[in-house]
Amino acid sequence: MxxxxxxxxxxxxxxxxxxxxxxxxxxxxxxxxxxxxxxxxxxxxxxxxxxxxxxxxxxxxxxxxxxxxxxxxxxxxxxxxxxxxxxxxxxxxxxxxxxxxxxxxxxxxxxxxxxxxxxAPKAIWSDEFNVDGAPDATKWAYDIGTGDWGWGNNEAQYYTSRADNVKVQNGVLKIIAQRENYSGSNYTSARIKTQGKFTFKYGRVEMRAKLPSGGGTWPALWMLGNNITTAGWPACGEIDIMEHLGNQLNKIYGTLHHPGHSGGNADSRTVDIANATSEFHIYALDWRADAIKFYVDNQLFYTFTNTSSLPFNQNFFLIINCAIGGNFGGTIDPNFVSSTYEVDYIRVFN
Missing domain, CATH: 2.60.40.10 (Immunoglobulins)
Structure with missing residues (x-):
């Protein structure tokens, strides 16, 4: 200026x-x-x-x-x-x-x-999930286990890297949440992340996905500040681009966690859509130095004012997962057996 x-x-x-x-x-x-x-x-x-x-x-x-x-x-x-x-x-x-x-x-x-x-935005990173097998190891790492006490939310699943829980098949990433006895847990699922492989500061994120169904399912696309290992949470910042609860069918959450505004006190808005678990939708984030905007199918539903005093001005990494139950996921349907979170692509633009 x-x-x-x-x-x-x-x-x-x-x-x-x-x-x-x-x-x-x-x-x-x-x-x-x-x-x-x-x-x-x-x-x-x-x-x-x-x-x-x-x-x-x-x-x-x-x-x-x-x-x-x-x-x-x-x-x-x-x-x-x-x-x-x-x-x-x-x-x-x-x-x-x-x-x-x-x-x-x-x-x-x-x-x-x-x-x-x-x-036009230019793609700086993407995964189209076009090669069958395990997720691309050059792009994705795994969180494994229960995270001590349910990844901080009393979740019920054990995360694995098995093909039973995560794989690329027929052009989509599949994260499969299922009921089974595994390493002391009653459910399994998967959580993959770009930590240590790809981080970025500001840009647009788009994911085309069809969400799992069933009470207790909790799929998400979210990001954490790359300094989480030194700053801890919520000081590192967390941006939840999309969260959906099987117990609140078709309600999409966009949420930010930061000091003074985390957990149940986070900054959050929701939008209701149709057929979240039966059709693919595009979930997007526009992240800039002055604002963070959340979209579903190009419909803006939440604008958050970003400032230099917040932790949303550093590199973040991506996470895709499906939790089961927990403080936010809620009661697990006793008849739940299995459901799949399908991701057609995820793309990051400058």
Whole structure:
């Protein structure tokens, strides 16, 4: 912002008079300055461009020999031809004020125009789950066991890495929660994570998934601060992109845990959808320095204000799991035998 202000100040703080002289020759001040900014790929469907972020500028002025352009994002370019192409990189739809000065020696004239440009998010990590077998070991690690006392929530399952509980099959990741006696627990399931393999700070996360059914099932897509081993929880921060309870069918939770706001006092909102356990839906998070937004099928249902004092400004890792029972999962249906959490893909964009 400081760069933009300084550039604007320089362009508009003064302008040349009507003419000057050099060696007896009059230097004419430029006039009739016009600027046209055209995002590449503009159409009725894409009024702010095709997502490339590239804008073509055409600049002209009578008597001008060169032009200086402040592009609204802190960058400045110069051109003598009156044509300029520039690519913006901040994802999403953003508006900028473009400041342009036309020069003839020391004489100049300035103007400004607005431009709105769409930059498509770029994938920085994904798993499409297209290779049958165990989850990709270069992307996923496992949490194994009961986490001492039910992973902090008195959950009933024992997490394993067995194909009985987690596998990729026919283009989807399957986490299978089932009733069985295993290592002292009455239920088994799986919890996979990218800890130690992939972390990121800010971006958009999308998961297309069909959720398990049955009272006591508790599937989730969530993230933890990568400093959890040193800072502990909730100081590390936790972002629950999607949680669903078999005892609250079709209610989707989006939740944030941080100091003073964790457990039952977390910051949370819900949205009701249809057919969560019988159809695939897209669960998404837009995470930025100023806001964290939760979506289902592109419907925004919760906006949380992020600030520099919160732990949501560092690298986080991803977790996909299905718990059974516990403080949040609730009563387990006595007739529950097995149910599967299916994930078509998970993608992370810048």
């Amino acid at each position: 400081l760069s933009v202000f300084v550039a604007a100040f320089l362009f508009f703080s003064c302008s040349g008079d009507n003419g000057g002289t050099t060696g007896g020759d009059t230097i004419l001040k430029p006039t009739n300055l016009t600027v046209v900014a055209t995002p590449v790929g503009v159409s009725t469907q894409n009024p702010n461009g095709d997502g490339s972020g590239t804008v073509n500028f055409t600049i002209s002025a009578t008597n001008a020999t060169s032009y200086k352009v402040a592009l609204g994002d802190g960058e400045t370019r110069e051109t003598s031809s009156g044509t300029l192409s520039y690519t913006y990189t901040v994802s999403g739809t953003n508006s900028y004020t473009i400041y342009v000065s036309a020069y003839n020696g020391a004489q100049f004239i300035s103007t400004s125009i607005p431009v709105t440009i769409y930059v």
